[in-house]
Amino acid sequence: MRRDRVESSGRNQQTDGAFMFGSDEESGTQVPTQAQSVVEGSSTVLVSEYKPIPDIDYLQELLAIQQQGPRSIGFFGTRNMGFMHQQLIEILSYAMVITKNHIFTSGASGTNAAVIRGALRAEKPELLTVILPQSLKKQPPESQELLSKVQNLIEKPQYDHLPLIEASRLCNMDIISKVQQVICFAFHDSKLLMETCQEAKNLRKIVTLFYLD
Template sequence: MTDEKERITIKVPIEEFDDTDDMPETSDQLAQELATIQQTAKKIAIIGSRNLAITHQQIIETLTFALVKQGNSIITSGGSSGTNAAAIRGCMAADPQKLKVILPQTIGQQPSDVQDQLIGIPNIVEHPDRAMMTLADASRICNREIIDECQQLICFLSHTSGTLHKAIAYAEEVHKVVTVFYLD
């Protein structure tokens, strides 16, 4: 009998640990993302589904209120219900000057309940150049504009929200800090 112990070798495929898709491509991008995360006051975009339970809307409203109280600015779009409406309510309660609403089209093209909600918001961006587009097409462009202006994206959606998944993919492509909440 020898004094050598039997060696057991376990082979683990490296592919399981090689998830470089989430890694920044350069050290500059890594430094930029780290600086964004550590920055105390950020421009945060909040977008998401229109079809939300009241409890989810209350959570979004409370989160937005807290983010604004911490010094952050909020960018969102219009909406009479759902994510955008909750973000607007939360920001308006905390500090209306920290809110920017980017509409997919014009105020006049919004339903009357959305127009009512927009009263008193000091910073609204309209797009009459998109007046002839479908709302779906104008909204896709609007989401990209919102993402381009922010440093961080927070998105509330279901797994079947195709348009919002595309917005998230775009935000990741342009190296934004992305936080996703699935509501289903």
């Protein structure tokens, strides 16, 4: 009789367990994998059907660029940054040039100036191209002194009549058209830089964005 009660109790527990939790087939749910938990969040219960990544062309392009070695990189960024940030950008620019990447940037103070200084330190002038939003004479005196050391300097005197922000927007688009990858240093409210990064993404460029705030 005791054995009957134990076996009966075991059967009841199994039945209750099946009722409370059910099986994957009965409930129609699946336990998410670790990767799905990271991507979709740990609260996800229902796991949708596997769908292929729609933008596979972009991934193939990314892999191709990485396998090709040195590439053209456009540097953008705010003028307003501290000395420490400028030093870090200068080191990054230097490292990019000595590894034979071609750097494109503009001629403003802050980020651009740090990029130019770092690239010049690498002593490979052919791997630095600076594109100005307007003519050289429209640049501040302190910028002109640094720009005088750049071998590949492109001026845009045809934009001298435009407001600087409009000329800068056109200049940024020109730089994007010449590079494979974009590196940008900005604040969340840097409107022009955010637009530049979005345009680069739209053109399937690799975009690395560093927020300073």
